[in-house]
Amino acid sequence: MRPEGFPAFLRLKKRREFLVVQGQGKKIHLRHFLVFVRRRRRGKDEAEAPPTRLGITVTRKIGKAVTRNRIKRLVREGFRRQRRDFAPGLDLVWIAKRGAPAIHYSDVLAEFDALSLRLRSGGRR
RNA sequence: CGAGGAGGAAAAGAUGAUCGCGGUCCGGCGCCGGCGACGGUGAUCGGGUCGAGGAAAGUCCGGGCUCCACAGGGCAGGGUGCUGGCGAAGGCCAGUCGGGGUGACUCGAAGGAAAGUGCCACAGAAAUACAACCGCCCGCGUUCGCGCAGGUAAGGGUGAAAAGGUGCGGUAAAAGCGCACCGGGACUCUGGCGACAGAGGCCGCAUGGUAAACCCCACCUGGUGCAAGGCCGAGCAGGGACCGGCGGCGCCCCUUCGGGGGUGGUCGCAGGGGUGGCCCGCCCCGUCCCGGGUAGCGCCGCGUAGAAGAAUGAUCAUCACCCGAGGGAGGCAACGAACUCGGGGACAGAACCCGGCUUACGACCUCUCUCGGCCG
């Protein structure tokens, strides 16, 4: 697999998967997003942890179709670039908050930095 | 130079680099089936190729397509409404009339109010019919305050709207009572396919407004919407029909205890099916029919962009473009080229397809026209 690719098996696609992560995962508030994080279960015969997957939710309350698409693209781009720095075996669900339409790509990168920082400090306990 | 009007074309400014995304084709890889050739499949990898708009938006009209209903006609309901042409369309083109604008131009649901019904608050005497409150005038009476009988609609007052308007004549005061102009009406002629326009003489001319109130007239009109509609369908549960080959065992019912009847639970033989050219062999088995129909990375519908967490993005560089400030070549002047710095690029994302409309929108190009300012 290409190091910065984003093939389909790295995405959450079914509504059921989203509900599981949102119901059982840990809730982390960032500046423009609400992120749910849940550790994936490891299969019996799998040697290493499964890769970290991403799902994005932007409701119609956030904006019109153009802005919703733009937010999802930016988050996907950030995940694609930062994926190597993340611990494997997680499911992430990003839900856009009200301020999200105004963000730029650099803001998304900052959000990812903040998220990984929170995950590291929280995971030590 | 500025401000504007109309028509058209084109719309992430262009190119490159790096990292990416969706469809499809080819190849690799994984999985499944097969002895195999090979076939199927995948959320996987590589390569080729294609990959948003003029409005993709709103869903205001219409068509294709879909299923349901349906002889024809009519009623009800809904829609449209100046004229002519085209069209499937509430659209387009050309014109007429009316409103707006100095103008180029632009906007208009613009049929009918002597078919009928309703409504017209407040004010006012009176709001569609019996017009007369203050007035004005004549006559009679008078206690000189006014009263009665009549004429009148000019003036005052109310109102959005008050029985055509203005002027002159006229009169007791007045009045289309008479005349001129304006307005109106039907008529004739002329031009035009027509909406309508123009002209002419005629009629002194009471006959509101509202139909985006009910309505009348003319024309159009069946409903449904791709979550339409069709197909596959694990599992679970259901309905009906047929023959139940023979025998053993089991189970159930009846019994005069001899037996009789029922039963696809099971075994054997027979039978049927599959594999195969055929036999042996091996494997499977009550048969047939029917409806509903869930799960599904389901399939088709579905496209030379095209899915069902829904693709066309991010970063950088260079070059154009526009705006502002500085600058000042050039020019008699109004004006203003090169260059430097700073800033900017809208509205918006296909979801069955197509045509029209409406709404949103930065800059640029082209054609044509109007108004204004300054200079010579």
Added chain:
RNA sequence: CGGCGCGUGGCCAAAUCGGAUAAGGCACCGCACUACGAAUGCGGAAACUGAAGGUUCGAGUCCUUCCGCGCCGA
């Protein structure tokens, strides 16, 4: 995708067939009562009816377009 409904002070809301200067309650402000508050009484402010046009003498009400909500069906 299709259909239906609703937008009136900060909040909840009324307004008959088109005829107002657009009710009422909660909340708010002031005064009175009280030692202070609550409650009560009196008084007051706050709206151009989602936006823009149109019809009408007159529009919250009728019509058109747009904006924002909500509901229903498949």
